[in-house]
């Protein structure tokens with residue numbers, strides 16, 4: 481029996497990077513998966529996965545309450561229930577506070593923090609209705625824990641994700657719903673493509689391991705947190721960062 485047989489998972493931001501690798505892990509280990517992403521590439525991504533009707537794409541902007549509700553409802557209509565939510569969608573455009581327009585601050589907070597609030601809120605509502613527990617994994621970051629100059633809105637949002645995770649975990653632990661977060665170091669995904677090559681080299685140096693992470697290395701941590709192996713892991717922000725926060 482595979483780890484996620486008979487489980488239904490949603491992955492927001494599942495059309496790329498860490499989310500996409502997690503979708504693959506869930507599918508390969510038996511789950512049915514709904515990808516909630518606002519990327520036009522969604523249908524193409526679903527086709528390329530080659531898992532037939534076990535995976536669907538629901539076009540979703542995680543900042544829209546109606547669209548997040550639709551994501552949950554469509555998932556439940558298609559697969560019958562919801563067991564796992566990986567609230568992962570995020571962006572990383574940022575700047576020094578003196579150069580960060582209010583609009584850009586708000587967009588980052590909307591996607592990286594409010595998007596998680598909405599994903600968690602409606603996943604919890606569904607899981608509570610089912611009465612059978614569940615697992616929620618939020619996308620944090622090393623910047624949930626430590627700052628870096630000019631990582632302004634992103635750090636504020638990811639810091640918020642850590643405490644939101646702990647609050648929900650404490651509130652719903654006795655209902656059998658485990659809420660945790662993953663805190664990746666810098667991972668080589670399209671999110672980092674905005675960074676210039678010189679900057680990427682600088683980022684590598686901040687990781688004692690001497691390289692950036694791979695999305696599959698984060699997917700494995702999410703898989704652990706989603707599985708029964710993490711039955712006593714509640715409200716944790718699990719760091720997977722090549723040593724970044726150790727120094």
Ligand SMILES: NC(=O)c1ccc[n+]([C@@H]2O[C@H](COP(=O)([O-])OP(=O)(O)OC[C@H]3O[C@@H](n4cnc5c(N)ncnc54)[C@H](O)[C@@H]3O)[C@@H](O)[C@H]2O)c1
Nearest residue numbers: 493496497498517518519541542569570619666667669671
């Ligand atoms: N790459 C890194 O170095 C790194 C490090 C720590 C944390 N993270 C976090 O991991 C998560 C995934 O990042 P990634 O590196 O895989 O990035 P990515 O750019 O490869 O993938 C992000 C996905 O989220 C989707 N998305 C963005 N905004 C959305 C919205 N409003 N609604 C729905 N979908 C939206 C994008 O379309 C994309 O498919 C993010 O929350 C990011 O902050 C990434």
